[in-house]
Amino acid sequence: MIALAVPVVLSELGWMLQGVVDTIMVGRLGPVAIGAVAVGNAVFYAPSLFGVGLLLGLDTLVAQAYGRKDDDECHRWFAQSVYIAIIATPPLMVLTIAASFGFASFGVIPQVAHLAGGYLRILSFSALPLLLYSGARRYLQGVGQVRVVTVTYVIANLLNWGFNWVLIYGKLGFPALGVNGSALSTCIARVGMAGGLFVFAWRYERKRGHPLFAHWAKPQLERIRALVKLGLPAAGQILLEVGAWNLATFSAGYLTPVALATHTIALSYASVTYMVPLGIGAAAAVSVGHAVGAGDPHRARRAGWLALGLGTSFMLFAAIVFLIAPVPLIALYTHDPEVMAVGPSLLGLAAVFQVFDGIQTVSTGALRGLGETRIPMLANLVGYWVMGLPLGLSLCFLAHRGIYGLWIGLTLALVIIAISLLRRWNRDSRRILAPSASAVTP
Numbered sequence: 001m002i003a004l005a006v007p008v009v010l011s012e013l014g015w016m017l018q019g020v021v022d023t024i025m026v027g028r029l030g031p032v033a034i035g036a037v038a039v040g041n042a043v044f045y046a047p048s049l050f051g052v053g054l055l056l057g058l059d060t061l062v063a064q065a066y067g068r069k070d071d072d073e074c075h076r077w078f079a080q081s082v083y084i085a086i087i088a089t090p091p092l093m094v095l096t097i098a099a100s101f102g103f104a105s106f107g108v109i110p111q112v113a114h115l116a117g118g119y120l121r122i123l124s125f126s127a128l129p130l131l132l133y134s135g136a137r138r139y140l141q142g143v144g145q146v147r148v149v150t151v152t153y154v155i156a157n158l159l160n161w162g163f164n165w166v167l168i169y170g171k172l173g174f175p176a177l178g179v180n181g182s183a184l185s186t187c188i189a190r191v192g193m194a195g196g197l198f199v200f201a202w203r204y205e206r207k208r209g210h211p212l213f214a215h216w217a218k219p220q221l222e223r224i225r226a227l228v229k230l231g232l233p234a235a236g237q238i239l240l241e242v243g244a245w246n247l248a249t250f251s252a253g254y255l256t257p258v259a260l261a262t263h264t265i266a267l268s269y270a271s272v273t274y275m276v277p278l279g280i281g282a283a284a285a286v287s288v289g290h291a292v293g294a295g296d297p298h299r300a301r302r303a304g305w306l307a308l309g310l311g312t313s314f315m316l317f318a319a320i321v322f323l324i325a326p327v328p329l330i331a332l333y334t335h336d337p338e339v340m341a342v343g344p345s346l347l348g349l350a351a352v353f354q355v356f357d358g359i360q361t362v363s364t365g366a367l368r369g370l371g372e373t374r375i376p377m378l379a380n381l382v383g384y385w386v387m388g389l390p391l392g393l394s395l396c397f398l399a400h401r402g403i404y405g406l407w408i409g410l411t412l413a414l415v416i417i418a419i420s421l422l423r424r425w426n427r428d429s430r431r432i433l434a435p436s437a438s439a440v441t442p
Helices: 002-029 031-054 057-067 071-100 110-142 147-169 179-208 221-253 257-293 297-324 326-331 337-369 374-398 402-433 435-439
Strands: none
Touching (some): 002 031, 002 147, 002 179, 002 297, 031 110, 031 221, 031 257, 057 071, 057 110, 057 221, 057 257, 057 337, 071 110, 071 179, 071 221, 110 179, 110 257, 147 179, 221 257, 221 337, 221 374, 221 402, 257 297, 257 337, 297 337, 297 402, 326 337, 337 402, 374 402
16 A cells, blocks of 8 residues: 555645645745735636546546456556547636636736736646646556656656746746746646656556557547546536635635735645645555455455555644644745734644545545545535535634634534545445445444
8 A cells, every 4th residue: 555655645745746836936926926826726726627537437447447457448448538638628728718817807806816817828728738647647546557657746846846937037038927937837847747647658558568559449438428427426526625625715815915825825735735645545546446356345445444544644743743833834935924923823723624634535535446436526515515615604704704714614624524434435345345234334
């Protein structure tokens, strides 16, 4: 589990590091630039991660086929993911570009709205490479090739950092593009990510004697339907979760630039720690899927619980760090006195929900390895949109608790989701051990 999880965790951290680097490097331009990048990313990630979620069924289908030692089946599922990426990209781009012109209409601070619109329009061109990268990555994870994903992210982050430096500040003779330069840098890095993984997948399969493109499968409607049937609820779950946090970011935009900047910084740290259980959850999906494909339900259950133990332990450690060192963490982004005054308390709230965030994230991955993607979607619907967000928005705007009230509601949502998914994993993993026990399982 550790051999599989560590490279995947590093890959998830590499994914998040792109956004962190962008935020830090535009941070020199002031709180308005930080807020613009936050709002632009918030709008981009909701639809684009829905597209990525459509491909999460590869975790189940490729991993189980690999567990059965059916390499040709793995290739066929990978091919269908490429077709889904191509089909999904145009509507995603149209949606994000249209949204880029609507920030001011929704009451976002005018200075932030102007910068965020340009940032988002450029960022929309990274949708196709992002989806192609996602399909290639899920395929490689499913066949146990995870280290190359980490290497790819290291290279991509170096590209992103270098082009940020050049394009944001106008170095080496290039014009200073500000936040638009950051968006263009991200696009370049994502093209490199997708191309790198496809080249590796081709070379890896050629060395094994199973050429990836020699017998590339044509679009197969039944397979696309099967992949979407698993991926659509997973995409819905991502959309509900990311949408909840994006709504919180938009709500912070109705407050003050300081509240928005502080929310962005605290959320960036919570997002970084979230990447670790997200990577462990992906490893759990692959490990559980391999075991199910091999017909070994006992190994599947052990893999899921082990992943939960690893994810929860890390998040407990992260919570301790947030509680004992909030000031140095905030200072890495800015020394603005108003942000420094608000930030530590917000990180304290983030510390409260860390363990619950880890449990719900890893449980989602373990359930996906069993082929269950619908329950996590429903849990996020109830946790965030029925209970957490209404409470948070009420505390924020009606009870005048500001950004703190918003985060209290989000914390409640994570507690509810974690408890429900942990119970579901325990029930479903016991059921595959003894199908007859399902009638008496609570």
